[in-house]
Amino acid sequence: MKEELTDKIVENVLQGRRNQEDEGIEEDYAGEPGVAELVQQALDEGVETNTILLDGLSKGMELVGQKYESGEYFIPDMLTAAEAVEAGMKVMEPYLGGEGESDGKGKIVMATVEKDLHDIGKNLVCIMLKGAGFNVVDLGIDVPAARIVEAVEEEGAGLVGLSALLNTTMTNMEDVVKELEQKGMRDKVKVIIGGAPTSEDFAQEIGADAYGKDAFAAIKVAEQLLQAGGK
Ligand code: B12
Known part of the structure; x- marks a missing residue:
């Protein structure tokens, strides 16, 4: 059945x-x-x-x-x-877990990076994180690095989750890491990346903190990073 x-x-x-x-x-x-x-x-x-x-x-x-x-x-x-x-x-x-305020575990700003319109995977990750008790701020698709970092600052989030589905946009993830560095926020914020063309190696290459293969991995790495010192 x-x-x-x-x-x-x-x-x-x-x-x-x-x-x-x-x-x-x-x-x-x-x-x-x-x-x-x-x-x-x-x-x-x-x-x-x-x-x-x-x-x-x-x-x-x-x-x-x-x-x-x-x-x-x-x-x-x-x-x-x-x-x-x-x-x-x-x-x-x-x-x-729905739209409700679920701030038990910590706040995560989620976005699909600039010039990328794919959001099914990101939305799935958002839903699962909410269900797992995270407070999720979803910025949507095609979000420039500066806007993502601004939201992280405004929201006081300790985690940021980035999604990209195109070879041509995955490189925009690095801009977010750089922008965090430039604003002196890098040590306070953990960056998790995901999406089909990305990988563990790519996460290391661009200086992100973790890679998640799917929505379940997203929860696992987010929890691990929080324990390791995120907000
Ligand atoms: C649906 C789709 C579209 C839809 C998107 C609709 C939407 N609302 O999202 C539309 C029609 C708009 C689209 C457009 C395009 N697409 Co498209 N699209 C797809 C397709 C078929 C499915 C993607 C998807 O939703 N998968 C299902 C979800 C559940 O999986 P997922 O996204 O991978 O997410 C999971 C994980 O990756 C992970 N994850 C995702 N994000 C994150 C984030 C974090 C933090 C973590 C931890 C984990 C995580 O968890 C998710 C859940 O398990 C893929 C093919 C494919 N096999 O992926 C092509 C694909 C991604 N598209 C492709 C292309 C080329 C395009 C276009 C350029 C086509 C064109 N010529 O115009 C445009 C680009 C538009 C743009 N600027 O973004 C290529 C990309 C090739 C590449 N590697 O660069 C693909 C691979 C198809 C192909 N084989 O050619 N597309």
Whole structure:
């Protein structure tokens, strides 16, 4: 039952169907439950949020990526699929700790770096961090280094999480580290990076404190860094 539901979520992400009113990319599925309804159903049936995220929404988006790479899907298809994932995440959010003030663990400023518009992974990380008790300040996409550092200062955050999905924008992460250095804030703020083209080696190369492979790793490294002296 659980697998059946997550498989259906994957299928509907692939079809870019936010809800039952949407048609599909390949054919018209209107009237059948879409991602929002399926996620709700899974939650009602007690499927764990992590399972819905990993085996449903994330897996669906991964397959969309493969279809794009193989030339089967085009940019509009990626966009509709992304919207379907978002619709699912919206349904899940209250179950993961929600928008409420959760300042038990520490404050983290999250952003997708300048010139990068990908936010599904970052949003997932934000949701999971909130669920784990962090106070998350999400600055959104295409955020210049100066704005990120300004927000870290304003918010008094001890952590900053940066996301990049493009080879051409991952280098903008280094600007944030440099800006923190220039403002004399580097020793007070821990920098965590993530996103498909980044890696542990790249984190070291640009002077970041940690790399997180996925949303679960994000929680783990954020907790470790806090214990190691973040705010
Ligand atoms: C959806 C998508 C889009 C959507 C984005 C919609 C949105 N709201 O995000 C749209 C259509 C807008 C888009 C546009 C483009 N895209 Co695009 N896109 C993708 C796609 C298919 C999926 C990305 C995704 O959401 N993955 C699912 C999430 C859950 O995974 P994730 O982002 O990796 O995040 C996880 C981890 O990386 C990690 N993580 C992420 N951030 C962070 C941050 C921290 C702090 C931590 C710890 C962890 C962490 O945790 C997340 C959860 O587990 C990928 C293909 C792929 N296989 O990744 C291409 C891809 C990233 N895109 C690509 C390209 C080329 C583009 C365009 C340039 C296309 C074009 N010609 O216009 C534009 C660029 C726009 C821009 N300026 O940013 C390339 C990038 C190649 C490269 N390495 O440089 C890819 C890899 C596709 C390809 N193979 O060609 N894209």
